[in-house]
Amino acid sequence: MAQETFTFSPSALRSLRLQRELLEQEDRQRALARESATRRFLPTAPRPPPAPRRRPQYCRDPAVHNALYAGDLLRIKSIFRDETTTNLVMETVSEELVWSPEQGLWVLSPRRQQTSALRIATGRGFSDCARHLLLRGAEVDAVVGGRAPLHDSVAAPHPDCTRLLLAFGADPNVLSAEGWAPLHLCTAPDSLPCAELLLAHGARVNLGTRERQVTALHVAARQGLVAHLELYLRHGADPSHRNHQGETPLNAACAAAERPEDSGRYYRVVERLLSAGADPRAAGRKDHTPLHNVCGNGQAELAGLLLSHGADVTVTNCAGYTPMDCALHAVEEYRHRRPEETIALLLRHGAGPVHPKMLKFCCRHPPALELVLNTYDRVPPAHTWVEAVSPELWEEHRDFYSSAVAMAGQPRRLQHLARCAIRCHLGTRCHVAVPKLALPPALRHYLQLPLQGVIS
Structure with missing residues (x-):
C-alpha cells in the first residue's frame, strides 16, 4: 500500500524490492528447516509418497536464450516467474558434419545441446539473474546437459555465483554426468576462491572422479597450481592417493612439466608434494616413476629435486627403459635446454652405461x-x-x-x-x-x- 500512496525514490524502491526477495528467501529456508526437523524428531511418521518425476519441458525460443546469455535481468524477470518456467530445459539444435560409414561421406547431422537457465546465469557470472531464478524455484542441483550450475560457476570461475549457489543449499559434491565434482573443475589460478568456498561448505577433498578416481590434488598438481595444492593439503588431501592408472599427484605433476616457462611453478608443486610425504619412487601409468617423467621432459632441476629425495635411477618402466634411457630419448627434442645436465645428474647418482x-x-x-x-x-x-x-x-x-x-x-x-x-x-x-x-x-x-x- 505504501508504494501506491507515497512517492518513493528509485533507491528506496530498490531497497524495498531487495527486502522482499530476502524475506522470500528466509521463508524458503524456514520451510526447509521445518521439513528437516520433522524428519529428525519424528522418524516413525509415515513418509509421504514420492512425487512423480516431472517430465522435462523444453524451451527453444532464441529470444529467451538471448536474454539469459546477455544477462538481461528485466526480461528474465518477465519470463521466469514461477518454478515451472525457471526449470525449463534450454535446448539448441545445430548442424555439424559427421562421417557416415554407410554412405561413405560426410553428412550434416543435428546436434542437440541442453542446459538450464540457472546454468547459463551462473556460468556467465550473472549473479542477480541467478538470484532471481533461485527465488523463483530453480532447482539448485539439477544436472541438465551433463552439469549442475555449481560446475559451471567454478569452471568459469565466478566466485560470487558459487557463493550464491552454496547459500541456497547447493551440494558441493554434486557429480556431473561424467562423474566430476565441482572441486575437480577448479583448474585455473583464479578459481582459488571457488575452491575455498567449496571446502568451507563441505566439499570432500579426497573425492575421486567416478571412473578415473582423479582427486582435486591430482588436478592441481597436473595444472601446476601451487596455491590450490597447498589449500588441499591443509584440508587433508592425501598425496599418496592413486587414480585408476596408479598415478599419484606427484606422477601427474612430473608428467605435465613439459614447457620450460612452467618449470618454476612445477618445481614448487613437486617440492611441496615431497615435503608432504609423496613417494618419489611411486610408479604410475606404464610403470613410469616421477623420475622417468621429468627425464623424458628434459627437466634437470626437477630431476635433481627427486634424486635428492631418494628417487631410483636404476628402476625400469614397462618398456624396460631406465630414467637415463628416457633422458637420452629426449636429447634431440630438448637440445636447447642443456640435456647433458640431466644426464650428468643421473650419472652422479649411480646410473651406469647404457x-x-x-x-x-x-x-x-x-x-x-x-x-x-x-x-x-x-x-x-x-x-x-x-x-x-x-x-x-x-x-x-x-x-x-x-x-x-x-x-x-x-x-x-x-x-x-x-x-x-x-x-x-x-x-x-x-x-x-x-x-x-x-x-x-x-x-x-x-x-x-x-x-x-x-x-x-
Whole structure:
C-alpha cells in the first residue's frame, strides 16, 4: 500500500524490492528447516509418497536464450516467474558434419545441446539473474546437459555465483554426468576462491572422479597450481592417493612439466608434494616413476629435486627403459635446454652405461654423447650411431666426432679405467662421496666426468 500512496525514490524502491526477495528467501529456508526437523524428531511418521518425476519441458525460443546469455535481468524477470518456467530445459539444435560409414561421406547431422537457465546465469557470472531464478524455484542441483550450475560457476570461475549457489543449499559434491565434482573443475589460478568456498561448505577433498578416481590434488598438481595444492593439503588431501592408472599427484605433476616457462611453478608443486610425504619412487601409468617423467621432459632441476629425495635411477618402466634411457630419448627434442645436465645428474647418482643402441638418440648433441661414452671402459663400435650424424654437424664438431670414432673398440687410458673403477665402486654414492675424497681438486673434478670436447 505504501508504494501506491507515497512517492518513493528509485533507491528506496530498490531497497524495498531487495527486502522482499530476502524475506522470500528466509521463508524458503524456514520451510526447509521445518521439513528437516520433522524428519529428525519424528522418524516413525509415515513418509509421504514420492512425487512423480516431472517430465522435462523444453524451451527453444532464441529470444529467451538471448536474454539469459546477455544477462538481461528485466526480461528474465518477465519470463521466469514461477518454478515451472525457471526449470525449463534450454535446448539448441545445430548442424555439424559427421562421417557416415554407410554412405561413405560426410553428412550434416543435428546436434542437440541442453542446459538450464540457472546454468547459463551462473556460468556467465550473472549473479542477480541467478538470484532471481533461485527465488523463483530453480532447482539448485539439477544436472541438465551433463552439469549442475555449481560446475559451471567454478569452471568459469565466478566466485560470487558459487557463493550464491552454496547459500541456497547447493551440494558441493554434486557429480556431473561424467562423474566430476565441482572441486575437480577448479583448474585455473583464479578459481582459488571457488575452491575455498567449496571446502568451507563441505566439499570432500579426497573425492575421486567416478571412473578415473582423479582427486582435486591430482588436478592441481597436473595444472601446476601451487596455491590450490597447498589449500588441499591443509584440508587433508592425501598425496599418496592413486587414480585408476596408479598415478599419484606427484606422477601427474612430473608428467605435465613439459614447457620450460612452467618449470618454476612445477618445481614448487613437486617440492611441496615431497615435503608432504609423496613417494618419489611411486610408479604410475606404464610403470613410469616421477623420475622417468621429468627425464623424458628434459627437466634437470626437477630431476635433481627427486634424486635428492631418494628417487631410483636404476628402476625400469614397462618398456624396460631406465630414467637415463628416457633422458637420452629426449636429447634431440630438448637440445636447447642443456640435456647433458640431466644426464650428468643421473650419472652422479649411480646410473651406469647404457646399451650401445641408445647412443643414436644422443649422438647429434656432442656434450651428451661425450658424457655417455665416458661411462664405458671401452668405447662401443661407432656403427650404432655414426650414420645418424649429418655431414654439417660432423664438420661443425669434427675434432670430437673424429676422436670418438678413432677410439671405438680401443682400450682407454689407464687414468680413465681408474675413474670407471672408482665410480663403479661408489655407485649411487658418487654425488656424495667424490667431493669428500682426499684427492687433489683436479682429480676430484676428473672423477665427475667433466666435458673436454674429445674422447681420449
